[in-house]
Structure formats: structure tokens, C-alpha cells
Amino acid sequence: MALCNRGVVSRKLLPRETNKKPKTTAVYTVGPRIGIPSACGLDKWRVAVNATKTAAxxxxxxRTMPPKLRLRGQDVEWxxxxxxxxxxxxxxxxxxxxxxxxxxxSRAARSMLRPVLRSHLPFRAKIALYKGYIRSWLTYAAPAWYALYSTSQRKRIQGQQSIALRMIVGAGRYVLNDVIARDLCVETVEEFIQRIARRMFDIDD
Known part of the structure; x- marks a missing residue:
């Protein structure tokens, strides 16, 4: 990621000689000061950008949209x-x-796995399926965006995990979700996201 006048421009560094087509690039700008790298700057850093696949x-x-940005002589649509x-x-x-x-x-994945999650497989196997096929949807790119989720949105995401765990154990109506998660040794979605985010930042440091 590169910062440019408070704007964030995603980029992909390419080798000096390549025939690969650049992937879609998104340009995010914040506030009245809008910046976009010049063609000279892109060439200097060997960054391939397809202007036709770039969005701002x-x-x-x-309330008023600023003038269109221009990249390599082409307008970038807002x-x-x-x-x-x-x-x-x-x-x-x-x-x-x-x-x-x-x-x-996550609902679609849980629906497809319903016969397996309700089967007589060991709990360990069903928990592994949940973590690999359902929780991976719930936590996709979460370290980057989870802080922007509201309290109600976080509760909805946690609710999807509770539904899956109840399906795994076949719990009755009066069994608490916290009790099921504790007995299965499954952390909350927020705890899992915090753990993988901390590990990611430690690796980056």
C-alpha cells in the first residue's frame, strides 16, 4: 500500500520484464486533498496500473464531487x-x-454442511469443518475491517458461529451459547480475529 496526499492507492510490484496484465486497482481518497501518483512515479517504482480498471x-x-482524477491520460470514475x-x-x-x-x-456454507454437522462424526472433526469452511467466511479480511464493524454487526457475526456450534452438538433450547462454546473449546469470533491480527502484526514487525 502506498500513501499519497492522504489517499491510499493499492499497488502490485512487478518484475522489470513481465507480460502479465495488471489486476484491478482501487484508489481510495479521503478529505478535500486528493492525490494520485503520476505516471513517472509509477514507472519509477515499477508499478503496473490499468487505468480502465481503476476506481476512485x-x-x-x-456533498459535491470533486473533478475526476486522471491516470495515464484517462479519467478515473468516482x-x-x-x-x-x-x-x-x-x-x-x-x-x-x-x-x-x-x-x-457463511449461511450457504452451513447449509451445504448441515448433513455432516448433524451426523455422528466426532466433535473434533465437525469443529475442524466449521473452522475451515464457515468461520473462514465470517473472518475473511477481518483484521483489516473488523474495527469498523458496529456492535450490532459484531453480534450478528457471533450469532452465526453460535448457530453452527448448536447444530454440531444438537443442543436444546435452554443450553446457553457460552456453555456450548466453552465445552467445545471454541473462542469467540472477536477473540479469534484479535489473535490472528496480533500474529499478523508480529510477523510484519
Whole structure:
């Protein structure tokens, strides 16, 4: 990631000689000062950018849209939301669209695994399936965006884990979700995200 006048521009460093086509690039700008790297700067850092696949997202509460950005002689269109690396990012940065997407995907995965999760397999095997196929949807790119989730959105995500764990053990109505998670030794979604985020930052340091 590169910072440019309070704007964030995603980039992919390429070797000196390559025939690969550049992937989609998203440009995020914040506030009235808008910046975009010049062609000379991109060439200097050997960054390949496809201007036709580049989108600009202006965050904040500005009512009037600024002039279009230009990259390599082409206009970069302003968007109200962009999809970057599978994450839905909207102008208000509330992440509601992303939460709906990951909940929908986790429900679909749980529905396909329902016969297995309700089978007589050992709990350890079913927990491994849950972590690999359902929790991975709930926590996709979470270290980067979980801080932007509201309290209600975090509860909805945690609720998807509770539903899956209840399905695994076949728990009755009056068994608490916390008791099920404790007996299965499964941490909460927030604890898991904090752990992987801490590990990621430790590796980066």
C-alpha cells in the first residue's frame, strides 16, 4: 500500500520484464486533498496500473464531487462503492454491505454442511469443518475491517458461529451459547480475529 496526499492507492510490484496484465486497482481518497501518483512515479517504482480498471472512492460527507482524477491520460470514475479483493467498501465506511455478504456466504456454507454437522462424526472433526469452511467466511479480511464493524454487526457475526456450534452438538433450547462454546473449546469470533491480527502484526514487525 502506498500513501499519497492522504489517499491510499493499492499497488502490485512487478518484475522489470513481465507480460502479465495488471489486476484491478482501487484508489481510495479521503478529505478535500486528493492525490494520485503520476505516471513517472509509477514507472519509477515499477508499478503496473490499468487505468480502465481503476476506481476512485471518496469517503466522508462531501456533498459535491470533486473533478475526476486522471491516470495515464484517462479519467478515473468516482464510485459510491467498490469491491476490492472480495471486500465490499462503501463511501460511508460502515461495512454493512460486507457484513451482509459474509453472513450470506457463511449461511450457504452451513447449509451445504448441515448433513455432516448433524451426523455422528466426532466433535473434533465437525469443529475442524466449521473452522475451515464457515468461520473462514465470517473472518475473511477481518483484521483489516473488523474495527469498523458496529456492535450490532459484531453480534450478528457471533450469532452465526453460535448457530453452527448448536447444530454440531444438537443442543436444546435452554443450553446457553457460552456453555456450548466453552465445552467445545471454541473462542469467540472477536477473540479469534484479535489473535490472528496480533500474529499478523508480529510477523510484519
Amino acid at each position: 472512492l471518496l469517503t466522508g460527507q462531501q 464510485q459510491t462503492k467498490v469491491r476490492y479483493l472480495g471486500v465490499q467498501i462503501v463511501r460511508c465506511m460502515r461495512m454493512a454491505v460486507q457484513v451482509e455478504q459474509i453472513i450470506h456466504q
